[in-house]
Amino acid sequence: MNVDVSAIFQIAGIGIIVAMIHTVLKQMGKEDMAHWATLIGFVIVMIMVLSRLNDLFSEIKAIFLFQ
Amino acid sequence: MQESILAILPLSLQSLFANLPEDVAGQLEEIRIREDRPLEIVYSGTYRFVSGQGGLLEHPSRAYRPTRDDCIRLLELLTHYSVYSFEEQLRCGYITVCGGHRVGLAGRTVTENGKVRLLKDISGFNIRIARDIAGAADRVLPYLLDYPARKPHHTLVVSPPQQGKTTLIRDLARRISQGFPSGADRGLKVGIVDERSEIAACVKGVPRFDLGPRTDVLDGCPKAEGMMMLLRSMSPDVLVVDEIGRPEDAEAVREALHAGSRVIATAHGNGLEDVRNRPILRELIRDAIFSRYVVLSRKYGAGTLEAVYNERGERVPLTASALPARG
Amino acid sequence: MLKLLGAVLILLAGTGFGFYQARQLANRPRQIRQLIQALQRMETEIAYGFTFLPEAMIKVSKQLSSPLSHLFQQIGQQLSASSGQSTKDVWQTSVKEGWKHTSMKEAEKEILLQLGYTLGLTDKEDQVKHLRLGVSQLQAEEEQARDEQRRYEKMWKSLGLLAGALIVILIY
């Protein structure tokens, strides 16, 4: 159970930091770099969420005897 | 080959001159380096061109031709990489290098209202090798001594250019300053006015040659003022001057005589007659300013003693030993 | 415990990198200013002191701080050793070599290399003219470096910190 909690904090941390990087870079005038950073952050979080979703669906299929 | 010469040559020329035959290198008088023209050396009166491997050639066609880079490198070495600090000397057309060698320069001049302001694009170098022969004056010194006054006579050394004039008076100054004969007697205070820094080859005011313990050198100073300054400041017993020829020089010589010091000077000329009809020197001879005239020639190599005349122009009998010995 | 230590280390590394970049940016205008002073001092040495180039270099190098003083010192020594190399070669190789120790960029290096062509080869006015030209170019460069420093110094510091934090969280 607690693995997921740390994962949640991880996602939140990534979100916050990427947001801060974005604002700092935008402030300095390096717009493109900022968008790149956000995109990378998003991709990482997406991967984590999708892997978890995959687990969930496979579990449900197993339990509800879907064939 | 003198070390001081090799030091100023760029690497490409150094290797070339290093394998010059030894006897030629010993007798070397001048090295003529001209951009894109055959490299030439002058030794014991004759000249030869130098090939790429250091061989001597009659005909210039196969001689080594220094490149523009060689000349720039040579100029840098001569001026310690700072041409700007030699502007004064460039204006006079020569640079004196440590070791006493004088390098004549040829190039494009920049003139300003008639006067040469600067020498640029220097493409021709003439390295005149200074040769310090101790003892060159021993043969002639006995004839110049005025025993009763314990001082040398007023002497004028006459010879065509490049005949060892400077070498002779340099040695004269050294012997007189050390004391003659052979140091037994007390030396005299000698003052040298070295306008073209050739007698003493001073670098930063310090003479490179040994000119005797009691000698003072006024480097790079016009002769007339130089003699006056030395008379007032150093009160020399003997004043040595190179190549007098201008009216104010003659004036300064007269001034020196009245001040009681003896003068040893040199002048360009083939013999006494040639000097006699030179405008300025004519009065000096007529007034019998100089009591000794020494005439040099090249008969047996540079610096051969031709004859010594007294103030009335009569020949002073030369003892056998003083006669023209092998140079 | 170990993970915590690792995290702290990573964080420190991140911020260290950020601060290093910031310091590089801060050093650049300062070193250009020193370069300008060096050239001006060279100009006075040449125009009024008539000192030889090697000695002028060594004298100038004494009044500079670490990376540049070493550079000028090295050039001065190589020239006074008069190894037969031309000023241009000595000057340009030393500048290229010494550049990695300084935090300056290509533009200044180009200006200095350009100066090497005529250094010591021409007469006084020409030397002074070239040195003044170099100085004015460097001043333009310094102005640009200064405002770049103003803009990016803070950014690099915060970026360093954030990057460190991000890595820590990712690995955690």
Add this chain to the structure above:
Amino acid sequence: MEIIQIVGLGLVAAILSLIIKEQRPIFAFLLAAFTGIVIFLFLIGKIASIINVLEDLAAKSNINTVFLKTILKIVGIAYIAEFGAQIIRDAGQESIASKIELSGKILIMVMAIPIVTAIIETVLKLLPA
């Protein structure tokens, strides 16, 4: 006791997503989705045990297992549909959420048809002809 954990988790996730919302809404949505998944994963264990109990009862009372299976499927579909719809509604896409719910209903209807027919047949049998 687990309920406290779940509620705690939910609260934390809500707060975090609030923080992120005004700067990067996408991360907030991802965080919400992730929390949903985590909680569901947590429940899966419980649901599994319930279903096993139901199966045993069905087996004992020898009801036709086919009915039970379809019922379980229907429940599964309902769960997933409801889960998806909520997440998407959370992301602000009402239309898509309703579409999902609709599809959920239809699929359930499809599953339910054999059971309904079976019931009707038994009712008809009971009725006197």
